Amino acid sequence: MKFGVVIFPGSNCDHDCYHVLKHVLNKDTDFVWHKDKDVSKYDCIVLPGGFSYGDYLRTGAIARFSPVMDAVKKHADKGKLVIGICNGFQILLEAGLLPGAMLRNASLKFVCKFVTLRVENTDTPFTRALRNDVGATGRSPLLRLPVAHGEGNYFVDGATLKDLNADHQVLVRYSDEAGQTTPESNPNGSLENIAGICNKARNVFGLMPHPERASEEELGSVDGLKIFRSILNEN
């Protein structure tokens, strides 16, 4: 499986993603420049975190018009995999590849800390390695990953939210260590504690937490590897 990590002006998690894929997981990985118009040689495109185009206008609003995004849309239409992390998630929302939008964190503060996530659906290419993990709830697996964002307050209209839930497109929610989605465990005010969603076809995934920052023991958690191992279909 070949990975392409997109670099937008202002991306700052591109090297972290590249490092995990290339050096921790030993997978064929390239950087892809935001002006590139062809991503057909890749199986999975990673839109990394950061502050693309300085977050001008709205987070992800300008990046979505980068030449590479037309290629990423075509890639997604073919059923190939796309994962957007943090700013990458915001770009996927602005591009319309995922439904909804991001608001300022309810606290108005930039939040940077480890959070617990409850995995809601393990029947996707991004969560399948968690199929056999059982969390403290006895049902849903839990992950510990860091978040670092000022605009991660997920919002979507009521009808679309209903569809997302009915179709099991919410893949991760902020929860406490018992797997309960409490207001206290919600770091940004997201609707229904939503931390990450996928599209109907299940090949495009966006999440605010950073799996690439929790993929080596010395960083405090290796739970992020479960996302990448799911993509690779390894256990």
Place this chain on the structure above:
Amino acid sequence: MKAKVYVTLKRSVLDPQGKTVQHALSSMGFHEVKDVRVGKYIELDLGTVEKSQAEQKIKTMCEKLLANTVIEDFKYELN
């Protein structure tokens, strides 16, 4: 032709920034302020273009880039 575009969060969307400003105003003694919505104001110089054409263009600009219609409303003035 000049365009003035105003972008604000939809009424159905909570505006944490507006709420914070309202609280600050209240602590200054302006208790009469019932609600505050913070938005963006954008000025565009469209050069020489027919008003009807400008209107069409500015609408497309707002829908596609200047506002995110999932969470924001926009209005504009042309003159």
